[in-house]
Amino acid sequence: MIKKKKLPEATIPTSSMADIAFLLLIFFLVATVIDVDSGIGMTLPEFIEDVETVEVPKDRMAALLINETGDVLLDGQPISLFQITATLKPRIQSKIDLPKNKKLIVSLKTDRRTVYNAYIQALDQVKEAFFEVRDEYANSKFGQKFNDLDETAQNEVKEAVPIIISIAEPEKIK
Amino acid sequence: MKFEKKRASTKQEIPTASMPDIIFMLLLFFMVTTTLREVEVFVNYSLPEAKAIEKIENRRLISYIWVGQDGRIQINDSLVKMEEIQSIMYTKRQALPNVIVSLRIDKNTDMGYVTDIQQELRKAFCLRINYSANVKI
Numbered sequence: 001m002i003k004k005k006k007l008p009e010a011t012i013p014t015s016s017m018a019d020i021a022f023l024l025l026i027f028f029l030v031a032t033v034i035d036v037d038s039g040i041g042m043t044l045p046e047f048i049e050d051v052e053t054v055e056v057p058k059d060r061m062a063a064l065l066i067n068e069t070g071d072v073l074l075d076g077q078p079i080s081l082f083q084i085t086a087t088l089k090p091r092i093q094s095k096i097d098l099p100k101n102k103k104l105i106v107s108l109k110t111d112r113r114t115v116y117n118a119y120i121q122a123l124d125q126v127k128e129a130f131f132e133v134r135d136e137y138a139n140s141k142f143g144q145k146f147n148d149l150d151e152t153a154q155n156e157v158k159e160a161v162p163i164i165i166s167i168a169e170p171e172k173i174k
Numbered sequence: 175m176k177f178e179k180k181r182a183s184t185k186q187e188i189p190t191a192s193m194p195d196i197i198f199m200l201l202l203f204f205m206v207t208t209t210l211r212e213v214e215v216f217v218n219y220s221l222p223e224a225k226a227i228e229k230i231e232n233r234r235l236i237s238y239i240w241v242g243q244d245g246r247i248q249i250n251d252s253l254v255k256m257e258e259i260q261s262i263m264y265t266k267r268q269a270l271p272n273v274i275v276s277l278r279i280d281k282n283t284d285m286g287y288v289t290d291i292q293q294e295l296r297k298a299f300c301l302r303i304n305y306s307a308n309v310k311i
Contacts, residue, residue: 014194017194018190018194018197021198024201025200025201031208032204037236038227039277040226040305041228041302041304042305044296044300046299047299110285111286115281115283115284116280116283116284124307127224
């Protein structure tokens with residue numbers, strides 16, 4: 001009688017699986033770039049050949065001028081870059097209750113030689129002013145910050161405090 | 175009297191059988207979140223800093239324009255000239271009507287240069303732009 005040979009149990013060695021998985025994990029850890037695209041959003045006006053000029057009442061406009069050395073002029077008054085938010089806020093707030101066509105317009109104009117950084121700093125200050133007013137308005141009306149509101153409430157706040165920033169048409173070089 | 179040392183009857187090992195599963199879970203997370211860089215940036219730039227920053231929710235809509243310290247402009251994989259921006263961006267806009275143009279411009283660039291780019295974008299009807307900036311702490 002032939003004795004049946006006892007076969008060893010057939011198994012796949014899994015002890016190295018963790019190592020392989022670790023290796024893959026490390027690769028993806030290194031390759032991952034979690035960089036969120038963030039920045040200051042703007043909408044450009046459409047390009048029209050013949051620009052119509054519309055007169056805007058003076059109290060509705062806040063004209064910001066930045067020259068090539070980075071000095072800021074707000075409605076003809078020299079002002080430091082960091083005061084823009086504080087100066088604009090009361091002016092935006094005073095127009096919350098006014099109808100849509102009477103809200104504050106901030107116009108931003110630069111020289112051709114102005115450094116991009118100065119422009120962004122000024123734009124940042126203006127945006128900051130609008131965001132702070134929005135937050136305060138949302139807080140007084142709904143008791144929450146703007147970002148925590150639901151969509152309908154957010155739209156209501158947007159309606160009351162619209163962000164109108166006009167990038168002035170560049171002047172033609174004569 | 176004979177004393178016997180008390181020993182716990184449980185095994186004194188950490189079970190490692192489920193370790194691969196845990197690692198795979200982490201692995202899957204990173205695989206899903208990874209976005210591999212599709213384009214190589216040729217220009218050298220450092221972004222300005224700002225506080226009032228918004229995040230762009232939809233990554234698919236973004237199209238980048240880089241402007242380096244030396245004033246070179248890059249779109250997609252290649253360096254382009256100022257006059258070419260309009261036609262390139264116009265084709266992009268036709269493929270993706272609500273494209274957001276993210277401007278990654280070096281902070282020491284002249285505004286005149288930036289305005290020229292913006293004028294080209296306006297001619298190409300790419301009106302939604304985003305000035306890329308780092309968060310100021």
